[in-house]
Amino acid sequence: MSDAKKREIDINHWLNDANEGNVTFEPLNSIIILKKNENALLELHNIALWEPRAVRHSQGGYGGTRVRVAKGVSVNLGSFKANSESKEELREIDRGTLTLTNKRLVFTGQKRTVNINLQKIIAIEPYNDGITLQRENKQKTEYFIGTNQHSLDITSNENKYTIPLTGIVIKAIIKGEISKY
Structure with a gap:
């Protein structure tokens, strides 16, 4: 078996273990204040x-003509028409630190702090560079982008690898932590 194929099998094995809550992480010193029995x-x-x-x-815009009535006096003969429409667009709200604990997902930025209890997550959609979340009591989808700038050291079948933190990896870890409840 080639090294690339072995790597792919090992990483998929680790992702399955993560999805089932069977991976462990070294506790981190986090910027957020952790609650009782919570680990970053x-x-x-x-x-x-x-x-x-x-x-x-x-x-x-204005459409029509202007007629001079007297010296310094003009009249506009025409009309003004305006059109306004509203649509939804994705906008960057803030930039900051995303911390995943065994109980929460916390975003701390300059303008916004988001605290998501993992049990309140309804759906996660993974992307190459992040995830989107839908959660209880929140109508708008939240997009966390830029996770692929980071990597994670994993061990699978006694082999060590460094993998990018894509949305698929983060989704597996979150699902695994939720499955522990």
């Missing part, structure tokens, strides 16, 4: 928080 698993810096925002686009 990952701490990722320079992560962007994106959310959908309603953005209004307006445009208008």
Whole structure:
């Protein structure tokens, strides 16, 4: 078996173990204050928080002619028409640190702090560079982008690897921690 194939098998094995809650992490000294029986698993810096925002686009214009009635006096003969529409666009809300613990996912930025209890997560969608979350009592989807700037050292079948922290890896770790409840 080639080294690349063995690496792929080992990483998939580790992802399955993570998904089932069968991986352990060395506790970190975190920037957040941990609660009783809570351990920080990952701490990722320079992560962007994106959310959908309603953005209004307006445009208008005048159509018609101007008629001079007397010296210094003119009248506009025409009309002004304006059009305004609102649509949702993804906007970067803040940039900061994303900390995953065995109980929470916490984003701490300059303008916004987001504290998500892992048990309140309804859905996670992984991407190459991050994840999106839907959670209870929150209508807007939250996007955490930039996780692939970081890597994780793993051991699988007694082999050590360094893998990028893609959305698939983070989703597996979160699902594994949720499965422990």
